[in-house]
Amino acid sequence: MDATIKKICAGDVRMASRLIRDIEDKIPEAKAKIKKLYAHTGKSFIIGITGAPGAGKSTLTDALIEQLRKKNKTVGVLAVDPTSPFTGGAILGDRIRMQRHAEDAGVFVRSLATRGALGGLSQSVGNAIHVMEAMGKDIIIVETVGIGQQEIDIINHAHSVAVVLVPGMGDEIQTMKAGLMEIADVFVINKANRAGAMQLHTELEGMLNLSSKATDGWKPPVVMVGDAFEPQTFAADTAALTNKIEEHQLYLQESGKLTERMHRKAMTEIHDALRDSLFEPIVNSLTTSGEMKRFAEKIKNRKTDPYTVAEEIAQRFFKHQEEK
Amino acid sequence: MPERTIRVMVAKPGLDGHDRGARILARCFRDAGFEVVYTGCHQTPEQIAAAAVQEDVDLVGLSCLSGAHRALFPRVVELLREKGAADITVIGGGIIPEQDIPLLREAGIKAVFTPGASLESIVEWINSNIKPH
Numbered sequence: 001m002d003a004t005i006k007k008i009c010a011g012d013v014r015m016a017s018r019l020i021r022d023i024e025d026k027i028p029e030a031k032a033k034i035k036k037l038y039a040h041t042g043k044s045f046i047i048g049i050t051g052a053p054g055a056g057k058s059t060l061t062d063a064l065i066e067q068l069r070k071k072n073k074t075v076g077v078l079a080v081d082p083t084s085p086f087t088g089g090a091i092l093g094d095r096i097r098m099q100r101h102a103e104d105a106g107v108f109v110r111s112l113a114t115r116g117a118l119g120g121l122s123q124s125v126g127n128a129i130h131v132m133e134a135m136g137k138d139i140i141i142v143e144t145v146g147i148g149q150q151e152i153d154i155i156n157h158a159h160s161v162a163v164v165l166v167p168g169m170g171d172e173i174q175t176m177k178a179g180l181m182e183i184a185d186v187f188v189i190n191k192a193n194r195a196g197a198m199q200l201h202t203e204l205e206g207m208l209n210l211s212s213k214a215t216d217g218w219k220p221p222v223v224m225v226g227d228a229f230e231p232q233t234f235a236a237d238t239a240a241l242t243n244k245i246e247e248h249q250l251y252l253q254e255s256g257k258l259t260e261r262m263h264r265k266a267m268t269e270i271h272d273a274l275r276d277s278l279f280e281p282i283v284n285s286l287t288t289s290g291e292m293k294r295f296a297e298k299i300k301n302r303k304t305d306p307y308t309v310a311e312e313i314a315q316r317f318f319k320h321q322e323e324k
Numbered sequence: 325m326p327e328r329t330i331r332v333m334v335a336k337p338g339l340d341g342h343d344r345g346a347r348i349l350a351r352c353f354r355d356a357g358f359e360v361v362y363t364g365c366h367q368t369p370e371q372i373a374a375a376a377v378q379e380d381v382d383l384v385g386l387s388c389l390s391g392a393h394r395a396l397f398p399r400v401v402e403l404l405r406e407k408g409a410a411d412i413t414v415i416g417g418g419i420i421p422e423q424d425i426p427l428l429r430e431a432g433i434k435a436v437f438t439p440g441a442s443l444e445s446i447v448e449w450i451n452s453n454i455k456p457h
Contacts, residue, residue, distance in 0.1 A: 014409060017380035018457075025328045025456075088329065089354035095375065096364035102371040102378070109378055113329075113359045 005036050011135050013108055019131050020110055024124045031276070034127050041133040042262075044076070044140045045249055048158030050120060050180070053146025055164045056190040058097035059228050061143050063238035064245075065101050068139050076132035076140040077109040080122055090114075094143055108132065119153030120144040126157060126272055150179035156268035159261055160248045162186045162241070165204075167196030175200075175207040182211075184220045185248045188241060192224035218251050282317055328456035332383040333361040335372045337400065340390035341365050345418070349385065349446065356447045369396055373403035376412055382454050386433075388418040398431035405432075413454060417441065 007015040019037075022030035047064070049057045061077060068075050079094035092111035101107040110132075112122040121144055122128075132140050144154050154161055163184035175181055187204055189197050204222050213219055221244045225237040252258035286292040298304045334350045336343055343365050353360045361379045363372065376384050384404075386397055397416045404412050416428060417437035425436045434453070437446055 014377050014380075014407070017378055021331070021380045083359075084354060084357075087355050087357045089357045090359045091350055091354050092359060092361045092379075095379075096362060099363050099367060099371055099375065102363075102374040109375075111359075111361050111379055115329075 002033070002036050004033060005040075005134070008037065008131060008134050009040050009136070013135075016108070016131050016135055017110060020112075020124065020128045023127045023131075024112065024115065024122070026276075026280075030127075034130060037130060037134045041130040044129075044133045044137050045160070046129060046158045047139060047141045047245055048144065048154035048161040049141060049164060050144040050147055050152075050154050050161065050183075051164030051188075051190075052148070052166070052169070055146070055166050056225075056228065057143050057146070057164050058094040060162075060164060060188065060190065060225065060238065060241070061094070061141050062098045062101070063228075063234065064141060064242060065098060065107055066235075067239055067242040069101075069104065069106060073138040074106045074136065075108070076135065076137035077107070077143065078112055078125060078128050078132070078140065079109065079143040080112045080114060080120070080125065080145045082145050083113040083115045085116075088115075108135065108137065114145055117153075118151065120147040120151030121153045121157065123272070126269055129157060147180065149177060152179060152183050155183050156265060159252060159258060160185045160245050162188055162245065164188045164190050165200060166191045167194050167200050172203045172206070175203045181207065185218070186241070186244050187220055187222040188225055189222060190225045191227070192237075193227040193230075197224060217255055218248065218257075221247075278317075282313060286313070330358045330383070330450065330454055330456050331361070331379065331381040332358050332385060332450070332454075333363065333372075333376050333379060333381040334385045334387065335363045335367050335375070335400075336365045336387050337367050337369055337372055337396040338388060338390055338392045339366060340388055340392070342389045343387070345389070346385075346387040349387070349417075349443070352443045352447065353385075353450075356450070358450070369399040369403055372400050373407060373409075376404060377407050377409050381412060382456050383413045383415065383450060386414065386416040386418075388416065388420075391419065393418060393420055394424055394427060397428055397433050401432035411457065415449075417446075 004015055019033055049061055051057055065075050081090055081092045081094055083090045090113035095109050095111055098109050112124060114122050117123050129140055142158055161183050163180060189200055201222055208219055223241045223244055225241060226233050228234050295309045299306055332353055334346050336346050350360045350362045361381060363375055386400060388396060393416060401414050404410060413434050415435040416433050420436055420438050428436055435449055
């Protein structure tokens with residue numbers, strides 16, 4: 001076995017984080033490493049935590065880590081924060097809430113920047129999950145960027161998704177909308193000590209009673225989590241949340257739904273790999289050769305149209321592949 | 325070859341809650357195009373070193389305004405070496421008396437920035453001294 005792969009499978013944090021970095025930086029060798037690593041992946045349970053900025057995702061992730069460690073589970077965390085569209089820089093501040101676990105060898109927290117991805121995650125997240133799986137983490141928590149209504153890529157990566165809401169963000173119509181409100185396996189009403197929490201609870205229950213999920217064997221539970229500065233009640237609330245997620249895991253396993261989700265995940269991975277292997281190399285070569293600029297100029301002047309250009313590029317690329 | 329993004333960590337070791345400067349630097353590093361992991365206040369050197377390895381940063385920037393830099397900064401360097409991560413550069417800043425700087429440099433702190441250092445000068449130092457691995 002490749003020395004790096006061997007180390008990662010033995011749980012080496014430095015090697016693992018390095019490989020995640022190479023994946024993020026799109027270093028060609030990283031792809032080869034993932035190929036070798038792949039046989040050792042797929043055994044962890046993946047929890048997604050998503051919701052609006054400031055809803056409390058990182059604080060809840062920290063609490064989940066604590067609960068899972070009490071049950072002797074090893075935990076990997078991938079925490080995503082946004083990249084600046086202007087400078088490419090990013091503030092990765094999620095781990096501030098999780099630093100008390102920094103020295104626990106059973107916990108590995110890695111921050112990722114979105115680097116232009118718009119679905120609430122980073123392009124590298126799928127492979128970063130694989131690296132943590134190969135390390136043998138029992139549970140991997142993926143915390144998305146703070147999201148709005150439809151950045152829901154998390155459903156293609158996580159087995160169980162917790163959507164974190166807070167009171168005071170709008171009326172009942174908001175709970176009826178498509179997108180985010182449909183993807184939860186577990187709802188969390190965080191900061192439930194604040195005004196409006198009970199109303200939100202009622203609205204969610206009303207929405208869920210009409211959902212097809214209700215007759216499908218798993219009606220997403222709504223978990224109220226109160227003030228994080230009240231340690232005792234907060235610990236009890238987050239323990240209840242952990243239990244609900246574990247119940248969902250059990251449901252997935254027993255109902256056969258886990259296989260369905262893994263199938264969906266595999267399709268996403270093929271999509272991503274096609275993007276990496278086909279789309280990006282074409283775009284990169286066109287950009288480096290300066291052709292991209294010339295095509296854009298032609299389109300701008302209405303000498304051609306984007307579809308003709310795309311067809312021409314596709315024909316040329318596939319011909320080139322055949323010759324190879 | 326694709327270009328690497330510089331990853332830095334800004335950390336405040338010890339019993340010092342004055343993080344205005346650290347936050348401004350974190351923001352300024354973001355605007356310079358770096359990915360900045362900020363760990364918050366009251367960190368032990370052990371927490372900082374562990375986080376630096378988990379995050380695979382190229383640089384750790386330590387901020388200390390409490391006077392404990394002589395003990396805390398070198399300890400971070402030492403711990404990184406123990407973890408086989410001696411290639412992670414450590415720099416520091418804060419209320420640091422002139423006469424302490426040689427001691428810190430000798431302990432492996434690659435640069436020390438004191439009050440009055442401009443944000444540009446710090447970014448420039450990083451850009452010319454940090455080659456992402």
